[in-house]
Amino acid sequence: MIEISVASGKGGVGKSLLAAHLALLLSRRWRLIAVDADAEAPNMHIVLGVKEWDKVLEHHEGRRAFILQDKCTRCGICMEACQFGAIRIMGGKYIVDKWLCEGCYTCSLVCPVKAIRFERDVLAGWIRVEEKTRWGFPLVSAEIIPGRPNSGKLVTEARNTGRTIDTNADLMILDSAAGIGCQVIASLAGSHAAILVAEPTRASISDLKRIIKLVQHFRIPSMLVVNKYDLNIELYEEILGIARENKIYVLGRIPYDENVPRSYVAMKPLVEYSPGSPAARALVEIADRLDEVLSGFDEWRLEYLPEAYKPFTPIVIRPGESLGQPNMLTRW
Amino acid sequence: MMISIAVTGGKGGTGKSLVATSLAIYLSRHMEGVVLADTDLEGPNDHVILGVNQLQDEKPIILFLPFIDTSKCTKCGVCVKICDTGALFMAGKAYPIVFPRLCSGCKACYYACPYGAIREAGHVLGYTYVTPVCPDNHCFKLVTGMLIEGEEHTPPGVYRTLRRALSLNPNILIVDTGAGTGNAVSMGFRDADLVLVVTEPTPLGAHDLESILRVTDDMDKRVWLVINKYGIGDQKVLDDVIANHRVEKIYRVPYDKSVAEAYALSRHLLLYRPESPASRALLGIAEDVRRWISA
Secondary structure, three states: OEEEEEEOOOOOOOHHHHHHHHHHHHOOOOOEEEEEEOOOOOOHHHHOOOOOOOEEEEEEOOEEEEEOOOOOOOOOHHHHHOOOOOEEEEOOEEEEOOOOOOOOOHHHHHOOOOOEEEEEOOEEEEEEEEOOOOOOOOEEEEEEOOOOOOHHHHHHHHHHHHHHHOOOOOEEEEEEOOOOOHHHHHHHOOOOEEEEEEOOOHHHHHHHHHHHHHHHHOOOOEEEEEEOHHHOHHHHHHHHHHHHHOOOEEEEEEOOOOHHHHHHHOOOOHHHHOOOOHHHHHHHHHHHHHHHHHHOHHHHHHHHOOOOOOOOOOEEEOOOOOOOOHHHHHOO | OOEEEEEEOOOOOOOHHHHHHHHHHHHHHHOOOEEEEEOOOOOOOHHHHOOOOOOOOOEEEEEEEEEEOOOOOOOOOHHHHHOOOOOEEOOOOOOOEEOHHHOOOOOHHHHHOOOOOEEEEEEEEEEEEEEEEOOOOOOEEEEEEEEOEOEOOHHHHHHHHHHHHHOOOOOEEEEEOOOOOOHHHHHHHOOOOEEEEEEOOOHHHHHHHHHHHHHHHHHOOOEEEEEEEEOOOOOHHHHHHHHOOOOOEEEEEEOOHHHHHHHHOOOOHHHHOOOOHHHHHHHHHHHHHHHHHHO
């Protein structure tokens, strides 16, 4: 099975629009699975008009600390030790903020009177499964409990569910989250290729450069789609230049089209809501080109593998060392 | 007394950064000590929108990283067991191995080791910057947090960025959060006196708005809702969500082509087209915020 992630760095540039349409257009020719890998803001099902799920699986994991007030001596050691700022004073009492606690045990280890306990197997979110969408392919969607940590683990869980739901599938399309953090890494790290989405704005270009570094770290061959390309031709060409420099295959472009938000409101995929609209036609063309790429995927992959392998090397400071090297402080 | 205002929204690309920067520009015209903290460490864009070319005063965000002192380590495996992120690994009879990228810097292993064999080392997650910004002769300070590409533990980075902003002793702290609804975002508005939630009138905006309002309700926050790009979709899709949550005020920023033009020219909308409908709406919100601060 070929696994492809749609990512962008910046949010709101059209990842879900593209991922959902690639799934529904390619499902005519490919046996595929769609996975919404944006657990914090899952939107793929909305673009596809899925309103009810066949299965909603609870995902429990992790812990949450709480303080036994009758044992607590208000010494404040836990508050100093917590690396996430999750312990705070409210009404004279030390309490663990349930939104910030990552459940790491540090506070309970430093507490001199053992006043900290843990709630275990906390509900982290849900894996939602639609076994057969209108187009025949299954959709798996992760959703985290808002405000809570570890959305990346939920994304991994959703992808694993996707892999087992149809072991004979040839293709998986993942709709990644905005950003470059744990959710995006969870989605990119196991992928055979990435489709990067950008729009011609400075903010999107800035984030595109960051996601390109990420795909190079993981050595994932990438494709590019420029959404709303006609809003600024100059910046559109700058984006094409970035793609050339980084050996990224240009899959296509989508013009600005007011039918897109209208199709969202109608809860219908754009290609059904307004098949003749410029954006819908562009999406069909992009899907056709992706179909070509997938048909000769091995050759394509070899051609577009990032040339120089740039593995990610974390910056580590050993005990007693300091960040003395001046070049390290002028990365930006 | 410091007043803190957070700007969030759930869905990406709804206009959080535009609202946050507009607020900073407007408030700095009328008040001293305005600090804008860009806590979207995965894709910070406030400086891009403000046309800042060079971020200044860089400081690394250093997280704790375990360093195994092999002269003391007995290979008991306690540290590996307590690590939640898989950053410590032990193969057979070897000493534990540390994977810095996976480490969240929680320090549990350090406190758990019965032999004091874990020493404090560091791991650079990203950088924070403090840049003075003076768009129209009135200045404010922009604090930017930036994650190194390949790092994945955003929440501790958000925490450090907020701490750096607080260390500047602001009178007014404006916090711009990233997209999403996880704890990297909720951390940004956890201590806010006022939360501006920016959304767009589409079912996608409505879905993510619902998620974020569940958190603000639970935290008992004062929420003002900003419906951006008003006119592109259908506001009715937001009605149910708004009715089910505590929202004190609702503002509408009309969809306006000059927003995209200003972006393309790397100019801030308020300076490029102060009279445009979107600018006027944004200034109206900022004025209300100022009135609320003074009250």
